[in-house]
Structure formats: C-alpha cells, structure tokens
Amino acid sequence: MQGNLHKPKKQQISAEESKRKQVIRVKILFATYGQIPQAGKLPSPFSLLQKELEQRGHQVDVLGHHPDMQRVYLISQTRSGPWTLNLQGQSVPKAPIxxxxxxxxFRYYQKYLPHVHPWIRWREIERYTFELILSLFDLGKYDLIHTHDALATRAVWRVKPAHVPLLYQCGGLLRHDPAVAAEVTSPDSLKARYVACEEYMAATSCDQAIVPSAWLKKVWQEEFFIPDGHSAVIHRGMEFAPFLQWLQYEPYPPVEKKKGVQIIACPPGLDFQSGSTTLLDALARLKQQRDDFLCWMVGDGPWRGELEAYCREKDLTRHVLLLGERTDWPSLLAKTDIVVWPAPAVDFPLPLMEAQVAGTAIVACDSSVIQEMVRHGETGLLFEAGNSLELSERLLQLLDTPELASHLRNSSKTYGMNEWSSAKWAEQVEQLYLQMKRKHRVAAPAGEKKKSRDSVAQLFAFRLRHRLDEGGWNEFAHRLPASYLVPDFDFLRVLTETNQFDE
Known part of the structure; x- marks a missing residue:
C-alpha cells in the first residue's frame, strides 16, 4: 500500500519535468550574410553551437548564402529517428532582386552621393538586397533570431517582426577583418567612418549582444558608448572528445621528434604581424644558452621566403622548422613541450584553447585578450609584446625549470577543461535566450498590427527610374515593416557628412 501511494507522485513529477522541458524549448534562427553549406550547418565554430543547442532540445534553423553567393536559403532540420535527419528548405535567387x-x-548614389567609393556602394546594395530577400521568409515563426555578423544583424533588425527578439553574436571588430583592413587604409577616410558606423549599428540593432572577450566589451563601451548591460561576454567552446582522440594519432606528414630535444610550437602562421620575427629573435638569444630545442612554425603566408632568409641570418636553420599548412595540429600538439603565441590577439586563439586542454605549457604575448585566458605564473607565462629578450627569458625559464613547466601544464589543463567546454558555451547561450524571451514578452504587446503600403515604390526614399509593381515586387510592400526605407538613413547621415572623394 505504501509503495502504491508513491507511484502517482513519481508519475506526476515525471509529467512536470516533461512539461518544463517543453516550455523551455526555443525555436531559433541562426542567420548570417555569409556562406553556409547545403547540409544546413554553419561554418565552425557555430556548427558546434548549433549541435549543442539541438542536443538540448531546441530547434535551430539556418539562413544564409549558398556557397555560390547567388542564392539565399533557409534550412530547417528535424529528426524522425536516431539515424534519420529530415531537411527542409526555402531558396530565393539573388540576381533578379x-x-x-x-x-x-547606384543611380541614386551617382546623382546625390558621387563622392562615395564603389566599395561602400557595393556594401550598401548587398545589404539592401539581403534585406528584401529576408522579408520573403517567415521570420515571425521563430522565438528568437541569432545573427552571426554585422551585416546580417542590421538587415534582420530592419525587416524582422517586432515581437521576435534579436541576439547579435559579434566575432570581433570589423576593422580587424582582413578583407576590410585591406580596403580601409586610412583611419580618416569615409570608408573608415562607414565601417565604424557598421560596427555601431550592428551593436545597437539588437536586443542583446554577445562579445567574445571583456576587451571587446570595453572597446564597445569606450568607442561606441554601448551600455554595459547590452552585451554579455560569452566565449566560444570546443568539443573535447574528438580533440582528445586526435591527440593519440601520429602527425601526418610525419614529423620527427628526437630524444632529448624540447619542441617549441608556434601556430599563428608566417607573417610579420604574427610575431614571427619576435620569436626568431628570441630563439637566437635562447640558442646562446641552450642547444636542445627545435621550434616548429606551423602555417604559411606571403612572408615565408623572408622568414627563411631571416632564419639563415640568425643561424637558426638547425633550430627552426617551417612546417607549412597542417591539418593535424592536435597530433603535433601531443609532441609539443611549449606552445608560443608571440603576437597580440583580438579573440581567444583556438590553438591556445587546445593547448590548454592538451596540458601543454604556454608562453604568450601579454595583450589584453590573451591575459583573459592565460594567467601569468598560473596557467602560462606572459611576455611584453615585441620584447624578444623577455620572450627568450620565459622560454629559458621553462627549459631550465621542469617543475615550473609541469605545474603550468597541470594548471593549464585543469583551466582548459573547465573553461572551454562546448556544453558550457551552449548552456550560457541558452540562459541568455531564455532571459531575452522573458524580457521581450513583458516589453512587447501581444499581437502586432502591421501597416501595408500601396506600392513597392514607397519602400524607396527617392523617385524610381523603373516601375517595380510587376513580377511579384508588390509582395515586398506588404511584407516589410512600415518604417522600412531605402537608403538606410542611419548610414546616409555618415555618407553625407563630407563630399571628399576616397581613393
């Protein structure tokens, strides 16, 4: 009789747990301007976040460009069994729009803003095209939209239904993007001001933002006056199981490690911005004290020839091996005694995260971002950026003091296993989702009345050259918010501040 009394209670608890799990399930759209493969997975590392969130019971659809950049498509996937994944999708061709x-x-810019560089015009036209295409998808069915780049964030913000909250995942400053940096050569140019506007508008065109480091959060506050509560610091994670398995494999192509030789590995690549010359200068000094080391420089770059010549000049040919591009970094890491990161970083470098999880001693540049992940004397050793003398002293300290190296390896591994878990990453993002849903539900009215326009021409703030009321174009007039206009006046204010031509 006593046992029977407990059975309904157990069933009741089970039902309550099941109900709770259903309540917290979130229907999410990952949106990016970038390319996504047809399998519906975002490029790493966000494919990992997608996987973790789906394992937690959430639905994660993906929207972005086809790899050929000629279509934008949305892919939804559901499981019908332990082995079966059902994919459904919608695709919109880009060219006709x-x-x-x-x-x-382009005609508007030629007439009113002829000083605006074609590179800026291209970025504007790409975003307006992306915005119109976005409006053709049913964005209102999602509990939350999670964007992964600045362009997609501004575009989604301008076209999404008001009741759907938007989270912006900032991967770093646009001006540090190699493609942008190659184009923006002067900090006083209109291009530079436009990129700064892109940064600011992305940071403010969302209900909440994620930044990968406290350093970037501080930059946002000091340069763009973004309130402290508007952004949360959540760094990416990594999947431990396959990485730890890969540590067991031999490198391929094979790399010899001689007995009694300490391996120092440097993974950032081969250019003068990666701190390569600082490292080579430090190794030249170290060679005067110790002769039992070999440095593997992993990666490639346009400066390889110059660095090879620099090695010969410093008489380091027996102590430095340029390995080129490798796809087996974990296998190399398993044979490495010390990992060196000799240049400042603007995000947490994945090779350093992996070095910590592998339990490898680390010597790294003391930039603000690196200091967030490597604590001097606890989980690694730091040196002043560009100071080859200090770097050589740190390397010598580890080679001469095995007890210190062992302590740093153990502490680094403990820290890495606790800090870089992809499950922890997903849990932090999930909590932010739920927090945003609660706040948005309170702030937004139930239901949403949408005004429609009489004509697609009303989407433009200037007189059109051609009629756009044929071939389905009026669908945009009914789908886009009443406030939507081309051009985007927040960007137009920046572009009209000057009439000086950029080179």
Missing part, C-alpha cells in the same frame, strides 16, 4: 536594387540605388 539585386539587379533592380543595383540599378536604382
């Missing part, structure tokens, strides 16, 4: 947008917007 962009051709019209290009023709009208």
């Amino acid at each position: 962009k051709e019209r947008v290009y023709d009208e917007v």
Whole structure:
C-alpha cells in the first residue's frame, strides 16, 4: 500500500519535468550574410553551437548564402529517428532582386552621393538586397533570431517582426577583418567612418549582444558608448572528445621528434604581424644558452621566403622548422613541450584553447585578450609584446625549470577543461535566450498590427527610374515593416557628412 501511494507522485513529477522541458524549448534562427553549406550547418565554430543547442532540445534553423553567393536559403532540420535527419528548405535567387536594387540605388548614389567609393556602394546594395530577400521568409515563426555578423544583424533588425527578439553574436571588430583592413587604409577616410558606423549599428540593432572577450566589451563601451548591460561576454567552446582522440594519432606528414630535444610550437602562421620575427629573435638569444630545442612554425603566408632568409641570418636553420599548412595540429600538439603565441590577439586563439586542454605549457604575448585566458605564473607565462629578450627569458625559464613547466601544464589543463567546454558555451547561450524571451514578452504587446503600403515604390526614399509593381515586387510592400526605407538613413547621415572623394 505504501509503495502504491508513491507511484502517482513519481508519475506526476515525471509529467512536470516533461512539461518544463517543453516550455523551455526555443525555436531559433541562426542567420548570417555569409556562406553556409547545403547540409544546413554553419561554418565552425557555430556548427558546434548549433549541435549543442539541438542536443538540448531546441530547434535551430539556418539562413544564409549558398556557397555560390547567388542564392539565399533557409534550412530547417528535424529528426524522425536516431539515424534519420529530415531537411527542409526555402531558396530565393539573388540576381533578379539585386539587379533592380543595383540599378536604382547606384543611380541614386551617382546623382546625390558621387563622392562615395564603389566599395561602400557595393556594401550598401548587398545589404539592401539581403534585406528584401529576408522579408520573403517567415521570420515571425521563430522565438528568437541569432545573427552571426554585422551585416546580417542590421538587415534582420530592419525587416524582422517586432515581437521576435534579436541576439547579435559579434566575432570581433570589423576593422580587424582582413578583407576590410585591406580596403580601409586610412583611419580618416569615409570608408573608415562607414565601417565604424557598421560596427555601431550592428551593436545597437539588437536586443542583446554577445562579445567574445571583456576587451571587446570595453572597446564597445569606450568607442561606441554601448551600455554595459547590452552585451554579455560569452566565449566560444570546443568539443573535447574528438580533440582528445586526435591527440593519440601520429602527425601526418610525419614529423620527427628526437630524444632529448624540447619542441617549441608556434601556430599563428608566417607573417610579420604574427610575431614571427619576435620569436626568431628570441630563439637566437635562447640558442646562446641552450642547444636542445627545435621550434616548429606551423602555417604559411606571403612572408615565408623572408622568414627563411631571416632564419639563415640568425643561424637558426638547425633550430627552426617551417612546417607549412597542417591539418593535424592536435597530433603535433601531443609532441609539443611549449606552445608560443608571440603576437597580440583580438579573440581567444583556438590553438591556445587546445593547448590548454592538451596540458601543454604556454608562453604568450601579454595583450589584453590573451591575459583573459592565460594567467601569468598560473596557467602560462606572459611576455611584453615585441620584447624578444623577455620572450627568450620565459622560454629559458621553462627549459631550465621542469617543475615550473609541469605545474603550468597541470594548471593549464585543469583551466582548459573547465573553461572551454562546448556544453558550457551552449548552456550560457541558452540562459541568455531564455532571459531575452522573458524580457521581450513583458516589453512587447501581444499581437502586432502591421501597416501595408500601396506600392513597392514607397519602400524607396527617392523617385524610381523603373516601375517595380510587376513580377511579384508588390509582395515586398506588404511584407516589410512600415518604417522600412531605402537608403538606410542611419548610414546616409555618415555618407553625407563630407563630399571628399576616397581613393
């Protein structure tokens, strides 16, 4: 009789747990301007976040460009069994829309803003095209939209239904993007001001933002005056199981490690911005004290020839091996005694995260971001950026003091296993989702009345050259918010501050 009394209670608890799990399930759209493979997975590392969130019971659809950049498509996936994954998708061809947008917007710029560089015009036209395409998808069915780049964030913000909260995942400053940095050569140019506007508008065109480091959060506060509570610091994670398995494999192509020789590995690549010359200068000094080391420089770059010549100049040919591009970094790491990161970083370098999980001693540049993950004397040793003398002293300290090296390896591994778990990453993002849903539900009214326009021409703030009321174009007039206009006036204010031509 006593046992029977407990059975309903057990069933009741089970039902309550099941109900709770259903309540917290979130329907999420990952959106990016970038390319996504047809399998519906974002490029790493966000494919890992997608996987972790799906394992927690959430639905994660993905929207972005096809690899050929000629279509934008949305992929939804559901499981019908332990082995079966059902994919469903929608696709919108880009060319028919962009051709019209290009023709009208380019003519507007030629007439009113002839000083604006074609590179800026291209970015504007790409975003307006992306915005129109976004409006053709049913964004209102999602509990939350999670964007992964600045362009997608501004575009989604301008076209999404008001009741859907938007989370922006900032991977770093746009001006540090190699493609942008190659184009923006002067900090006083209109290009530079435009990119700064892109940074600011992405940071403010969302209900909440994620930044990967406290350093970037501080930059946002000091340069763009973003309130402290608007961004949360959540760094990415990594999947431990396959990485730890890979540590057991031999490197391929094979790399010899001689007995009694300490291996120092440097993974950032081969260019003068990666701190390569600082490291080589430090090794030249170290060679005067110790002769039992070999440095593996992993990666490649346009400066390889110059660095090879620099090695010969410093008489380091027996102590430095340029390995080129490798896909087996974990296998190399398993044979490495010390990992060196000789240059400042703007995000947590994945090779350093992996070095910590592998339990490898670390010597790294003391930039603000690196100091967030490597604590001097506890989980690694730091040296002043560009100071080859101090770097050589740190390396000598580890080679001469095995007890210190062992302590740092153990502490680093403990820290890495606790800090870089992809499950922990997903849990932090999930908590932010739920927090945003609660806040948005209170702030937003139930239901949403949407005004429609009489004509697609009303989407543009200037007189159109061609009629756009044929071939389905009026669908945009009914789908886009009443406040939507081309051009985007927040960007237009920046572009009209000067009439000086950029080179």
